[in-house]
Each structure stands twice: as structure tokens, then as C-alpha cells.
Amino acid sequence: MEVKMQTKRLKLLADIFFTFFKLGCVSFGGGFAMLSLIQREVAETKKWVHKDKMAGIFAVAGSLPGAIALNTSVFVGYSVAGIPGSIAAIAGNLAPSIAVVLSLMAFYSRVSSSPLAASAFKGIYPAVVGLILYAACKIGKTALKDVTCVVIMLLAFICVAVANLPFVPVILAGGAAGFAISRIRSLYLSKKGR
């Protein structure tokens, strides 16, 4: 009986690992591209998590620190099989991309000294800038809810770019400002309502 339970558990962990391994293989483009695939695999095919709960998981995973795909894997793995489940999910999800990164790094270190690589990279640097700008826009679409948010964003930009302040206090100050602004708003609204 005991042994049977254990094999069942190992099978579940292996299932979690390989499900997320499969997702990891096709997760080009990172987090956001991956969410619909995760949803299909985890909620519809495997039925590990109820469909209605997925949106909540994505929202939480996206607003906690860390990559959204990674946080979602940990969350789902944990809900299905506790801490071992979350480890199986994260390992499965990241193994493919880590393998690809390492092979590209190894390949790149062989060609990096050639002058051709230097001029190729003169084209790649601006593309990376484009990539980062696009990431900012994508996050901005959900993060910039109103004019106040845009002002906070600009102030943050000035703090780090012009005043050269370290990031962590600026991030925390943003959170504190959001908290204060919401409080003031609700006080104002309740007074007005009276």
C-alpha cells in the first residue's frame, strides 16, 4: 500500500515535470506568450487546476516579483503536489531554455572575436533596445491605469536616469505612493459622498 502510494506520487511528479518541460520547449518569447499554453495544458488537458482559478493565478503570478511563467509553474506545481511539485514544475519548465542558452553561449564564445561578429552586434544592440522598449509597452498597457500612473512612471524614470538613485528604494517609494494616493482618493470620495 505504502509503496503503491509512493509510485503514484512519483508518477505525478514526473507528469508535472514533463508537462512543464513540454511547455518550456515551446515558450519562445517568454512569459506572456506562454500563458495561454499553460492554461490549455494545466486546466483543460490535465485538469490540475480549475479553469476559473487560472486567471487569478496569472494575476497573482504577474504581480509578484519574478518571471510570470516561472511563478505560474511554481504556483501550479505547488497546488498539485506541494513543494516537490513546485520543484518538478520549475525544473521542467526551465531545463529546455537553460540548455539552449548554454549552447548559444558556447557557440558565441567561439565566434565572438571575429570582426564579422562585431558588425553583426552593431545591428543586434539596437534590436535589443527595440525588444526592451516593447517589453516596457506591454507591461505599461496593464500598469499605466491612468494619468497618475504615467506621472509616477516619469518620476521614476527621472529618479533612476537623472538622479541616478538605486532601484529598490524607488520601487518601494512607488508602492508607498500608490498606497497613499489610493487612501487620499477614498477619503476624498467619502467626504464628497456625504
Add this chain to the structure above:
Amino acid sequence: MLSTLLKLFLMFAKLSLFSFGGGYVVISMLMKELETDKVIKLSELIEIIAIAGMSPGPVAVNSAVGLGYKIAGLPGVLSCFLGIAIPCSIVVILVAKFFFKMYEKPATQAFLYGLMPVTVGIILYSAANIAIKNGILLAQPGGIIADGINLAIKGVHLFEVKSIIIIVVSFLLLAKTRVHPVFIILGAGIAGLLVF
């Protein structure tokens, strides 16, 4: 060796805890970190970011792994990976276990309302920073791209035309089509070979 590994682990553990908004914030923070602690050069970091962006999976994890490999080989990969993965996994598990309800509280939402725009500002800064450091935008006298078309007003460098075109084209391809970043980076590499 051990102290390098520990340092890498701690650096990524710290970044990981504040990486609201995911990958590109980590990259911005890494750039900042490298200003004070020059473990690698900015140009090397950008090469790593390009490789990280071409690979599947989260950019933050890919860059961490790439940086670890560059600095300390496979042991470096392991310590950077654990550094970036463990702290946020613990946070996720705690939330999954205890705080799923707390997340829905107005106070938490108010905090995030102010915090998320800051991450957008930080990401924009890192884009500007890469452009400036590589002579694309507001280049310093020593950093001007020699074989580019540089625009300047009264001796002050404004921008380099070819690079700006590549930025705009890659941004539009990402925003308007479903072309995968791997092809954009490869295409940009070919464009670089042709025009520089």
C-alpha cells in the same frame, strides 16, 4: 571560486526579490549592479541579453544563467539559477499557501498600483541606457559609431540613423506581427553585417 559563486547567488537573490514585472526589470537592475561591481563589461551583458532573448523561457532566468556561465562556467550557472529562482519561488509558495486572500485586499492593490509604473520607468531607462552606451543616442565623443550616419546639432550628438531604424523596425515587428524575437535578433545581426 566559492566566494564568487556565493556573490553571484546573493546578487541574483536580491534582484529576484525586487523583479516586479519580470525579465527586463532584472536586466535593468543587472546593468545598475554592474556599474558599481564590474564583474563583466556592459557590452558582454548586452550579448548575454541578446542570447537570452533568442532562447525560449523567461529572459530573467536566461540572462542569469548566461551571466553565470560567462563568469564561472557551470557552477556559476547553478548559483545564478538558484539565486534567481529560489527567493521568488518561496514568495509564490507563501502566497499560494496563505496570502491568496490578502492579494485581493485593496491595500495590496493600491501598493501595486503605484509600484508597477515604476518598473515601466526603470525598463525604459535601461533601453535608453543601452542606446546611450552604444553610441546610438547622445553619444559621448569617444563612443560615436564610426561607420554610422550620425546626426548632431552644434557638436552635440543626437542619434545614429541606421541604429534608430533597426530599433523602430524591430519594435514594430514585435508589436504588429507575431514574428518571434529569435528571428528579429538574427535579422538584426544580418542587417548589422550589411550596413556597418
